[in-house]
Amino acid sequence: MSMIHVSTTINGDEAEFLCDPRETLLDVLRDKLALTGAKEGCGTGDCGACSVTVDGRLVCSCLVLGAEAQGKSITTVEGIAEGESLHPLQEKFIEYAALQCGICTPGILVATKALLEKNPDPTETEVRYWLAGNLCRCTGYDKIIRAVMDTAADLRKAS
Amino acid sequence: MALDDKKNGEFKVVGTRPNRPDGVDKVTGRARFGADVSAPGMLHAAIVRSPHAHAKILKIDTSRAMASKDVKAVVTRADFAEGLEGDDLNVLENVMAGEKALYDGHAVAAVAATSPLAARDAAKLIDVTYEILPHVTDVDKAMAKDAPVIREGAADKSVPPGLHPNVVRYHESGHGDVEEGFAQADLVIEDSFVTEAAHQGYIEPHACLAQLDADGKGEVWCCTQGHFNVQKICAKLVGTDASQIRVTASEIGGGFGGKTAVFIEPVALALSRKTNRPVKLVMSRAEVFRATGPTASTSMDIKIGMTSDGKITAGQGTFRLQGGAFPGAPMEFTAMCAFAPYNLENVFQVGYDVMSNRPKQAAYRAPGSPMAAFAVESVIDELCSQLGLDPIEVRLMNASKEGTKASYGPRFDRIGLVETLEAAKAHPHYSAPLAEGLGRGVSCGFWFNHGGETAVTLALSEDGTAALSVGTPDIGGSRASMCQMVAEELGIPYEKIRTTVADTATLGYNEVSHGSRVTYASGLAAINASRDAVEKLCGRAAAKWGIDPEAVYWDSGYAKPSGPNAGDFEPLALADITKNMGATGGPIVGHFEATPEGAGVSFATHIVDARVDKETGKTSVERYTVVQDAGKAIHPTYVEGQYQGGAAQGIGWALNEEYIYGEDGRLQNANFLDYRIPVASDLPMIDTVIVEVPNPGHPYGVRGVGETSICPPLAAIANAVSGAAGVRLKQLPMSPPRILEALDVQANG
Amino acid sequence: MVEVNLWSGLRTHAGGNLKVDVEATNIGEMLAQLAQTHPGLAPFIEAGVSVAVDGRIIANDLTEPIYPDTEIYLIQQLKGG
Numbered sequence: 007m008s009m010i011h012v013s014t015t016i017n018g019d020e021a022e023f024l025c026d027p028r029e030t031l032l033d034v035l036r037d038k039l040a041l042t043g044a045k046e047g048c049g050t051g052d053c054g055a056c057s058v059t060v061d062g063r064l065v066c067s068c069l070v071l072g073a074e075a076q077g078k079s080i081t082t083v084e085g086i087a088e089g090e091s092l093h094p095l096q097e098k099f100i101e102y103a104a105l106q107c108g109i110c111t112p113g114i115l116v117a118t119k120a121l122l123e124k125n126p127d128p129t130e131t132e133v134r135y136w137l138a139g140n141l142c143r144c145t146g147y148d149k150i151i152r153a154v155m156d157t158a159a160d161l162r163k164a165s
Numbered sequence: 166m167a168l169d170d171k172k173n174g175e176f177k178v179v180g181t182r183p184n185r186p187d188g189v190d191k192v193t194g195r196a197r198f199g200a201d202v203s204a205p206g207m208l209h210a211a212i213v214r215s216p217h218a219h220a221k222i223l224k225i226d227t228s229r230a231m232a233s234k235d236v237k238a239v240v241t242r243a244d245f246a247e248g249l250e251g252d253d254l255n256v257l258e259n260v261m262a263g264e265k266a267l268y269d270g271h272a273v274a275a276v277a278a279t280s281p282l283a284a285r286d287a288a289k290l291i292d293v294t295y296e297i298l299p300h301v302t303d304v305d306k307a308m309a310k311d312a313p314v315i316r317e318g319a320a321d322k323s324v325p326p327g328l329h330p331n332v333v334r335y336h337e338s339g340h341g342d343v344e345e346g347f348a349q350a351d352l353v354i355e356d357s358f359v360t361e362a363a364h365q366g367y368i369e370p371h372a373c374l375a376q377l378d379a380d381g382k383g384e385v386w387c388c389t390q391g392h393f394n395v396q397k398i399c400a401k402l403v404g405t406d407a408s409q410i411r412v413t414a415s416e417i418g419g420g421f422g423g424k425t426a427v428f429i430e431p432v433a434l435a436l437s438r439k440t441n442r443p444v445k446l447v448m449s450r451a452e453v454f455r456a457t458g459p460t461a462s463t464s465m466d467i468k469i470g471m472t473s474d475g476k477i478t479a480g481q482g483t484f485r486l487q488g489g490a491f492p493g494a495p496m497e498f499t500a501m502c503a504f505a506p507y508n509l510e511n512v513f514q515v516g517y518d519v520m521s522n523r524p525k526q527a528a529y530r531a532p533g534s535p536m537a538a539f540a541v542e543s544v545i546d547e548l549c550s551q552l553g554l555d556p557i558e559v560r561l562m563n564a565s566k567e568g569t570k571a572s573y574g575p576r577f578d579r580i581g582l583v584e585t586l587e588a589a590k591a592h593p594h595y596s597a598p599l600a601e602g603l604g605r606g607v608s609c610g611f612w613f614n615h616g617g618e619t620a621v622t623l624a625l626s627e628d629g630t631a632a633l634s635v636g637t638p639d640i641g642g643s644r645a646s647m648c649q650m651v652a653e654e655l656g657i658p659y660e661k662i663r664t665t666v667a668d669t670a671t672l673g674y675n676e677v678s679h680g681s682r683v684t685y686a687s688g689l690a691a692i693n694a695s696r697d698a699v700e701k702l703c704g705r706a707a708a709k710w711g712i713d714p715e716a717v718y719w720d721s722g723y724a725k726p727s728g729p730n731a732g733d734f735e736p737l738a739l740a741d742i743t744k745n746m747g748a749t750g751g752p753i754v755g756h757f758e759a760t761p762e763g764a765g766v767s768f769a770t771h772i773v774d775a776r777v778d779k780e781t782g783k784t785s786v787e788r789y790t791v792v793q794d795a796g797k798a799i800h801p802t803y804v805e806g807q808y809q810g811g812a813a814q815g816i817g818w819a820l821n822e823e824y825i826y827g828e829d830g831r832l833q834n835a836n837f838l839d840y841r842i843p844v845a846s847d848l849p850m851i852d853t854v855i856v857e858v859p860n861p862g863h864p865y866g867v868r869g870v871g872e873t874s875i876c877p878p879l880a881a882i883a884n885a886v887s888g889a890a891g892v893r894l895k896q897l898p899m900s901p902p903r904i905l906e907a908l909d910v911q912a913n914g
Numbered sequence: 915m916v917e918v919n920l921w922s923g924l925r926t927h928a929g930g931n932l933k934v935d936v937e938a939t940n941i942g943e944m945l946a947q948l949a950q951t952h953p954g955l956a957p958f959i960e961a962g963v964s965v966a967v968d969g970r971i972i973a974n975d976l977t978e979p980i981y982p983d984t985e986i987y988l989i990q991q992l993k994g995g
Contacts, residue, residue, distance in 0.1 A: 043194020052837035083194035100188035109192035109418025146813030337923035575966030
């Protein structure tokens with residue numbers, strides 16, 4: 007099968023790759039670009055571990071084809087920290103122990119960052135429904151929700 | 166190793182809540198999990214799986230697949246070791262089917278190709294001819310006279326004569342005379358319960374990268390709860406020496422017992438041997454559901470007698486567990502845990518391990534115990550309700566304590582059930598007024614916990630820092646608690662210690678991370694390795710001072726002369742001693758290798774408020790409190806995390822999660838959409854109370870905390886549903902259709 | 915002599931006894947003696963058992979000492995998730 011040539015931007019850097027038309031954006035990120043931060047938990051858009059943003063919109067990268075990245079700007083978990091400084095969400099997740107095994111963490115960070123950009127003052131219920139597409143099997147979500155609410159409060163104070 | 170080594174309040178680091186050492190890796194996406202590594206020249210593998218629940222494999226034709234230039238090898242059972250027996254043969258049979266496919270999803274062949282897509286395509290080109298056999302997937306049907314036989318001769322000697330060949334193990338225990346006990350009761354309730362199989366639901370599918378050379382030397386990278394076990398099993402299944410296979414545990418994306426078993430690593434090794442290239446094998450989510458190890462499903466009969474003031478006079482239980490196509494369903498734990506929270510003069514329990522055409526069950530957090538608690542605690546709740554008694558008072562009146570003869574035989578050592586019940590009773594949740602439409606449920610839970618073979622080393626560096634190597638994969642933050650315990654012993658800051666999960670070539674054998682054993686056993690080992698290093702540090706100080714090593718003691722990071730008689734020397738800091746250790750006797754390394762035997766059993770009490778929507782049958786959990794004995798919480802935040810995670814998994818098992826098999830014996834819901842684990846919007850905050858009744862078997866009093874938290878939720882929620890909806894659900898999960906059916910039966914008879 | 919309590923499922927394999935006396939000073943000797951004096955128990959011991967010694971559950975260690983007044987229960991081998 008002939009491969010498709012794709013030019014895209016990932017975490018601010020230009021990237022080019024050839025992909026099979028059946029390969030997903032997640033396959034491309036992980037297997038072609040060595041960006042293994044996004045995880046494949048299900049491959050069917052049910053777990054959210056592969057969450058990335060495409061032109062600012064939160065998506066499951068397992069449901070987006072690699073070829074669809076053409077001309078788009080993609081952000082993954084690897085693009086959340088700035089230089090040496092972790093994003094406040096990343097700091098809070100460590101402080102609150104909002105992760106145990108850590109496999110869902112990249113997707114949850116990408117998703118919550120997208121939430122706070124859209125809604126800087128979410129209620130607990132809003133956070134819970136926004137994250138309903140990101141499965142975590144270890145924590146029972148308690149510490150994740152607390153970390154997100156506290157980060158949101160800090161960011162509001164700072165702005 | 167007396168418990169009074171450290172008196173309460175003397176801890177400096179233990180009991181604090183530092184950031185986990187692997188936190189930055191985990192929040193930046195850098196942490197490397199099972200599927201996150203590659204090797205030069207690597208091939209990708211896919212497994213061909215049986216679409217039939219039970220079938221004879223007549224022929225495997227690989228010619229169409231091998232015709233593709235992208236396909237490099239196919240393996241079948243013929244590519245694995247011959248002559249295995251017992252458990253080893255069972256593992257091999259499960260990893261790759263022999264003469265028969267025993268369940269939907271059973272591996273029958275595997276292919277290695279140049280890309281994941283090519284491998285997947287090639288798997289579809291392998292033609293397997295089956296002769297379909299009759300199948301059975303239900304536990305009661307699998308025991309019935311006319312049930313198809315999964316495997317003749319699989320039963321062990323425990324099984325009494327006259328039972329179906331699918332009954333492969335039998336357990337019976339108890340004491341006293343239950344009939345006499347029932348005669349003393351004012352009320353006896355007898356009922357039957359059913360639980361469906363649940364899956365651990367770890368978000369990371371099994372994944373590995375393996376290389377096996379023609380000379381029998383191999384390397385494996387994989388996500389597992391126990392890489393030493395992977396090493397042992399792989400060596401047997403591919404026919405090489407254990408020491409020639411080096412296994413490195415990746416970061417692990419959840420396990421909960423499900424990654425104690427081995428499924429794919431031997432397959433990747435066999436493909437690598439055939440191609441002389443590294444092979445990566447990653448399961449899909451559907452494969453995880455169909456072909457790893459969910460829990461057993463159960464069918465249970467419970468009979469309990471109680472006096473009108475709440476004393477339990479006798480308890481009796483029969484527990485039938487279906488554990489898939491191999492022996493091993495944990496029915497003895499179900500039986501032994503069932504009545505463990507209670508001090509009973511008369512108790513009797515029976516367990517049956519039953520084979521069926523389902524994947525071989527694997528451990529899931531306190532394997533076997535949650536089902537027992539569901540059945541027993543439901544009946545106790547019903548007795549309390551009919552006798553008008555407070556459920557916590559009744560449990561307190563009957564609670565096991567130190568010296569109680571346990572339902573499984575011996576007398577309990579120091580245990581903390583009464584303390585969890587008292588704390589639950591005193592918690593504001595228990596006395597909060599119950600809003601209209603809500604029900605409140607309470608349940609206790611019990612788990613044994615485990616020690617197991619453990620080896621660690623603690624290497625000191627010239628600059629006065631320390632590197633701890635452990636052999637137990639860090640599944641939920643254990644590196645933090647290990648660093649804390651070493652910091653406590655050495656008297657240097659937490660940040661000056663790094664804990665690594667070392668590969669199989671670096672340490673002695675370590676049992677898998679199971680049985681809530683890591684903070685207990687690897688923790689005990691880390692403490693003792695630290696003490697070993699401290700003894701050596703004191704020896705170096707003594708040599709420098711020219712005094713007897715006995716005259717030197719260690720205090721908060723310094724070697725000090727033990728008193729005026731020892732001499733007057735300036736204390737030496739750890740770094741003062743290590744900076745020239747090469748010239749004073751060589752590297753200083755602390756060791757510990759042993760099988761700690763003092764894990765200490767664990768109890769919990771949970772309180773839950775739930776609402777049932779009688780229109781839709783949906784149950785929502787509105788308030789949840791976990792009270793559990795941790796012995797001593799090393800890192801309280803991660804202890805809370807274990808409590809909350811266990812509760813959430815229990816909520817899922819209680820309300821939604823189940824394996825659904827069709828008439829054709831195929832799994833109907835092998836994905837996260839249809840096998841629905843709790844999502845953030847399903848749950849409330851989960852409050853936790855850490856009770857600390859020290860375990861005499863650990864220097865700091867630690868008890869394992871990982872598993873007990875999943876034992877009470879099933880019954881606690883069933884009891885809350887009973888209060889909220891006025892119907893008692895005796896089958897899990899209490900999904901909306903089952904609740905509606907129960908309401909309908911109640912209304913219309 | 916030490917007195918070993920069996921789980922009741924073992925009774926039929928130990929000549930109808932729920933308690934068996936053996937001569938032993940540690941768990942390893944105790945299990946070996948049990949298997950020798952009651953061959954019906956041998957397959958169960960071989961498959962693996964845990965031993966509760968005065969309430970402490972010993973899952974593996976055959977060197978654990980036992981004394982005439984020690985309370986000893988065989989229990990089925992422990993594992994976990």
